Amino acid sequence: MSEYPEGSPPPAEFTPSAVRPAIPPQNSSEHSVNRLGYRSWSGRLEPMWMRWMVIAAVGVRRAWGSSWLKRMLFLAWLPAVWFSVGFFVWEQAALYPDWHGPAEMLMRSLPPNPVYDEIRDSVDRGDFQTSRHMVWAWMLQSLFRYPQSVLMVLIVGMVAPPLISQDIRSRAFLIYFSRPLSRGEYVLGKLASLWTFLTIVSTAPALVLYVLGVLLSPNLDVIAATWDLPFRILVASMVLMLPTSMLALCLSSLTTETRYASFAWFVIWILGWFTFIAASTATALNSPVVRESRRSFRQARYAMEESSWTHLSLYHTLGRVQSWVFGFAEFQDVLVPVVILTAITLISLLVLLRRISAPMQV
Amino acid sequence: MPALIELQEITKDYGSFRALDGVSLKIESGVTGLLGPNGAGKTTLIKVLLGLVKTTSGQGRLLNFELGKQAHEIRSHVGYMPEDDCFLHGMSGVESVQFVAQLSLFNPVEALRRAHEILDFCGLAQERYRPVETYSTGMRQKMRFAQAIVHDPPVLILDEPTSGLDPEERQVMLNRIRLLARDQGKAVLICTHILPDVQSISDSVVILARGRVQVANRLSELSRPAVPALEIRLLGEPARFLEALRSRGIPCEERSKGTLLLHGDPTELAAVIWKLAAETGVGIRSLTPSRNSLEEIFLNAVRGEQHDV
Numbered sequence: 134m135s136e137y138p139e140g141s142p143p144p145a146e147f148t149p150s151a152v153r154p155a156i157p158p159q160n161s162s163e164h165s166v167n168r169l170g171y172r173s174w175s176g177r178l179e180p181m182w183m184r185w186m187v188i189a190a191v192g193v194r195r196a197w198g199s200s201w202l203k204r205m206l207f208l209a210w211l212p213a214v215w216f217s218v219g220f221f222v223w224e225q226a227a228l229y230p231d232w233h234g235p236a237e238m239l240m241r242s243l244p245p246n247p248v249y250d251e252i253r254d255s256v257d258r259g260d261f262q263t264s265r266h267m268v269w270a271w272m273l274q275s276l277f278r279y280p281q282s283v284l285m286v287l288i289v290g291m292v293a294p295p296l297i298s299q300d301i302r303s304r305a306f307l308i309y310f311s312r313p314l315s316r317g318e319y320v321l322g323k324l325a326s327l328w329t330f331l332t333i334v335s336t337a338p339a340l341v342l343y344v345l346g347v348l349l350s351p352n353l354d355v356i357a358a359t360w361d362l363p364f365r366i367l368v369a370s371m372v373l374m375l376p377t378s379m380l381a382l383c384l385s386s387l388t389t390e391t392r393y394a395s396f397a398w399f400v401i402w403i404l405g406w407f408t409f410i411a412a413s414t415a416t417a418l419n420s421p422v423v424r425e426s427r428r429s430f431r432q433a434r435y436a437m438e439e440s441s442w443t444h445l446s447l448y449h450t451l452g453r454v455q456s457w458v459f460g461f462a463e464f465q466d467v468l469v470p471v472v473i474l475t476a477i478t479l480i481s482l483l484v485l486l487r488r489i490s491a492p493m494q495v
Numbered sequence: 496m497p498a499l500i501e502l503q504e505i506t507k508d509y510g511s512f513r514a515l516d517g518v519s520l521k522i523e524s525g526v527t528g529l530l531g532p533n534g535a536g537k538t539t540l541i542k543v544l545l546g547l548v549k550t551t552s553g554q555g556r557l558l559n560f561e562l563g564k565q566a567h568e569i570r571s572h573v574g575y576m577p578e579d580d581c582f583l584h585g586m587s588g589v590e591s592v593q594f595v596a597q598l599s600l601f602n603p604v605e606a607l608r609r610a611h612e613i614l615d616f617c618g619l620a621q622e623r624y625r626p627v628e629t630y631s632t633g634m635r636q637k638m639r640f641a642q643a644i645v646h647d648p649p650v651l652i653l654d655e656p657t658s659g660l661d662p663e664e665r666q667v668m669l670n671r672i673r674l675l676a677r678d679q680g681k682a683v684l685i686c687t688h689i690l691p692d693v694q695s696i697s698d699s700v701v702i703l704a705r706g707r708v709q710v711a712n713r714l715s716e717l718s719r720p721a722v723p724a725l726e727i728r729l730l731g732e733p734a735r736f737l738e739a740l741r742s743r744g745i746p747c748e749e750r751s752k753g754t755l756l757l758h759g760d761p762t763e764l765a766a767v768i769w770k771l772a773a774e775t776g777v778g779i780r781s782l783t784p785s786r787n788s789l790e791e792i793f794l795n796a797v798r799g800e801q802h803d804v
Contacts, residue, residue, distance in 0.1 A: 170616060170674070171616050171644075171671075171674060171675060171678075171679060172612065173647050173679060174609060174646070174647035175647075176601075176605060177602075178599075178600035178601065179597075179600040179601070179602055180600075181600065183600060184598055184600070187594065187597040187598055188598075191583075191586075191594055195585050195586075198585070295584070299584040299585070300583075300584070302584070303581060303582050303583065303584045304577075304579045304580065304581035304582075305581050305582065305583050305584070306581070307575075307577040307579060307581045308577075308581055308582075308583060308591075308595060308642065309598070310547060311545055311547070311570060311573075311575035311577065312570055312571075312595065312598040312599060313566075313567040313568070313570040313571045313598075313599075314570075314598055315567075
């Protein structure tokens with residue numbers, strides 16, 4: 134039963150405001166319960182090195198909102214599933230001679246490799262122990278060089294372009310840098326956003342593959358034989374991430390329009406790739422041995438992957454350095470690609486820092 | 496009273512253009528209005544204080560932290576509300592304020608709690624859950640104010656805090672600033688073109704022009720006229736009243752119809768005037784000691800008349 138007549142407004146003593154202190158309203162849309170006024174704050178602050186992590190977390194959260202990115206990340210693990218079948222077949226072949234046939238098929242399906250003949254000989258001898266390290270490294274390098282590099286280009290192309298260009302467009306620099314935040318922390322935070330996704334598509338699948346290989350192998354002695362591979366995976370990830378993320382952020386910092394940064398990013402990769410293919414194919418076709426057979430043309434084309442034409446393509450330059458990381462090339466052979474990637478990293482960083490400072494200087 | 500901000504001969508050149516030219520200042524607690532025409536160097540001065548630009552020469556301190564060398568410490572203790580329409584893309588109002596609190600090293604949960612508390616204070620109600628891109632100018636202004644004060648800084652630098660606000664909101668914003676300065680003891684530096692705002696809440700005024708400090712003093716001092724005077728507004732015909740004043744030898748000038756300015760000590764004049772009004776049958780609508788308006792002070796300063804440096 135109501136305490137006041139039905140249909141009439143409640144008397145003042147029943148209204149919530151009657152029991153609240155009489156604070157003059159600042160705004161009619163505010164609720165009384167929120168009218169606490171200003172209260173000073175005291176409490177414990179987080180460590181100073183956390184600032185870049187705040188920027189990274191926000192970058193990841195904003196990118197994660199894209200359903201396309203989620204699909205791409207899911208897709209990025211499919212090649213790892215395929216390579217896990219490779220690890221399984223190889224380890225089965227090591228245990229059961231019946232699996233030698235599938236193991237050979239596996240090797241033929243992998244991209245060409247300078248140690249192919251060596252592996253083939255040891256397989257023929259039934260010596261899987263000796264060739265295990267080479268085959269694992271070969272599969273991991275193939276994972277990095279082919280599917281994951283392409284997926285990296287796509288994912289960075291989705292995540293990186295808005296990271297800085299939107300901050301320039303919305304003039305958010307004043308919000309960042311009126312706080313105790315250095316340019317280095319800002320850049321590190323943005324890079325960390327990118328690295329999070331790149332780790333998910335490159336480092337994590339490769340490490341999972343390695344662990345899978347260990348679990349499938351006949352005994353744990355395999356760890357002693359392949360202990361260096363996880364470290365090579367980490368170095369290969371760095372080779373993949375550092376120049377590419379720096380270049381992507383540099384492009385993002387050069388414009389206020391996200392689409393221009395995306396366009397420039399994809400143009401660099403696609404144009405480089407096509408230029409290399411065109412140049413290397415033309416060279417291969419002019420090779421006198423090529424005219425003899427289709428197979429020799431293929432070999433000549435693969436030989437081109439180690440040629441100086443690769444310097445035109447960022448994709449192939451990265452691939453050559455990764456070959457060295459996994460032990461399939463000598464350092465002197467990849468000196469120029471290493472210099473190119475280092476130069477890209479440093480120049481991009483310098484441009485990036487300069488672009489970040491620029492809005493403050495006017 | 497110790498100076499919170501102390502600058503000595505600060506000069507800042509952008510190429511051949513001198514934005515600040517030997518600026519020396521002492522700013523104490525309370526509300527200080529930083530005034531100046533466009534291009535006077537106000538924004539450059541703020542950037543120098545925050546350590547966002549390096550000075551060409553000169554030195555200074557803010558809260559005992561050395562400008563330029565201890566920029567991080569200064570920014571930890573200063574809340575800055577920029578004039579520019581800047582925001583964090585893709586975030587809601589509450590997320591933006593939480594983010595800024597986290598940059599000031601609040602943990603995420605406490606940052607969110609504090610963000611809500613401050614947005615309540617700033618009068619941003621349910622709109623706080625909307626993306627910032629959809630905000631009106633007034634809402635963005637409130638959000639930027641919330642971002643400036645979320646970490647409870649002892650010094651606030653507010654660049655055009657009331658621009659884009661309707662008259663009611665403008666008054667509320669000024670009340671908030673007044674409350675922070677008087678009840679919370681914060682030092683507030685307000686940079687604005689709206690002189691009545693400065694007049695209504697400022698304790699001191701700094702006027703910059705052509706990169707130089709033209710005026711820096713307490714508003715009460717600046718408002719005091721060079722010669723003491725009394726301003727009276729009459730009701731009725733002033734002719735007889737004026738005649739009576741002249742017969743008593745009181746110097747006066749008629750400013751407008753019914754408004755007179757009498758020169759002399761306001762206390763002594765007041766006693767005489769009431770008598771004369773009674774004798775001449777004139778009503779007195781108001782009687783106030785004459786003060787310089789901020790507009791006059793400002794115009795004199797930017798025209799090159801140096802009051803007090």
